[in-house]
Amino acid sequence: MTSDHEVGPDRASARPGPAPRDVDLDRVWVGVAAEVWRRRPGPVERLAGRLLRSPGLARALVTTPSLLLAWVVATAVVLLAGALATLGTGTPYVALVAPAVAAAGIAYAYGPGVDPAWELSCSVAVSDRMVLLVRALTVFGLNAAFGLAASAASGVATAVTLGWLLPMTAVCALALATATVARSANVGVAAGVASWLIAILAGQAATGRISAAVTTSALWLPCLAFAGCCAAIVLYTTRIPKGSS
Amino acid sequence: MNVATTDLTRRFGRNVAVAGVTLDAGPGVFGLLGPNGAGKTSLLRMLATVIPPSSGRIRLLGRDPGVYGQRRQIRRRLGYVPQNLGFYPGFTVVEFVEYFALLKELPAAEVHRAVAVAVERVGLGDKATAKLRTLSGGMLRRVGIAQAIVNEPELLLLDEPTAGLDPAQRVAFRALLRDLGQQATVIVSTHLVEDVGAACTQVALMDQGKIVFHGTPDELVARGAGTTAAGDAPLERGYSAVLAEAGS
Structure with missing residues (x-):
């Protein structure tokens, strides 16, 4: 589709004049262009590429919408505010807020509603299920790390500091499963946040304490089982049925 | 054959988008024509391994896209423009x-x-x-x-690739298609009959999920000859004549 009038200024300047007959200028130009246009991956992408052993998967990871700088900063700010509120009131706000924040991040990690090139990415060699897995794990890990830091900074009891991690796993799994089945990040966020809100309110109604949802160890096993079920739903939804082709 | 489908069907709920399509395509440029809602996009999405068929068989580049390892090999050699x-x-x-x-x-x-x-x-x-x-x-x-x-790619799937291109770009694009079709199987879904006439060696016409015509552009022209089918150009008249026959 290239014609002479489409040659850009960069290319024009790369052609100083007549060349010897045995020089293929198009070939030379492509070599020059490949070097001039070469993108240098950042340190995070390089590290991810080594860890995942796939430059494509690493590139897909660093384009995760909920890992972009603005989102990460917003997450940190919310949890920092939660830590300050916890310090001021003694109520474990970090533990109460962290699962909902993480669920939103997970729901916005992957899918047709948030990834503009999702249709194309379903036709490439790097499996969309691998992209989903890597993105979800990374978003979860980052949110868990932020939550732990904020929880530790807020000085609440160790039981509460760790008590939200399992509910967070369950809420994130629900958000991911719902977003994947409904093919909508917003539906995933709504399901995750609503379920966590219901859990908090139910805990408060049963015990009179708003922190019951993150301090009742009896919920940990059901949370793990629920997360496992949600993970199974995600795997089932993203499969290509055998015998269909 | 780089593309071989047998009785390929795709349903979305109760709606049958593709209804038992059997198609073979080797290297060259293959035009896929049809009115809106004929099932062209659903067929291309199945060939692009984006969605699985509801029933029927597909083999792409000699491999089965229903098997993970083979699907990955297909995708490495596939190009797709949705x-x-x-x-x-x-x-x-x-x-x-x-x-x-x-x-x-x-x-x-x-x-x-x-x-x-x-x-x-x-x-x-x-x-x-x-x-x-x-x-x-x-x-x-x-x-x-x-x-x-x-x-x-050895298999290139293009869904309405000339939409938004100006006439000069479309002419250049057709040349690119012909060039690509020397080695690869290029399947182009389009509304623009003139694209098919200028670039395609084979053409299929879809209507209501089925292939109602499969042949060369010249054969499609012949179907419109001597009829009162609508169209400003011979290919358009052939297109209209086949659709009229299919609908009757």
């Missing part, structure tokens, strides 16, 4: 094409050169470092084509 090309507005042309080169698992040492070749081939060399949000619709279409050909 009807609605999604893009990352903050990416440059080169970054976008490179992103898909990496996802198609091109060897790292070949990626940069392959990207440069693809970008030059669609005439976007002077926009290589421009952000996608600054490009016109026609240029974005060409970016989509660049990412599709970056891995020099």
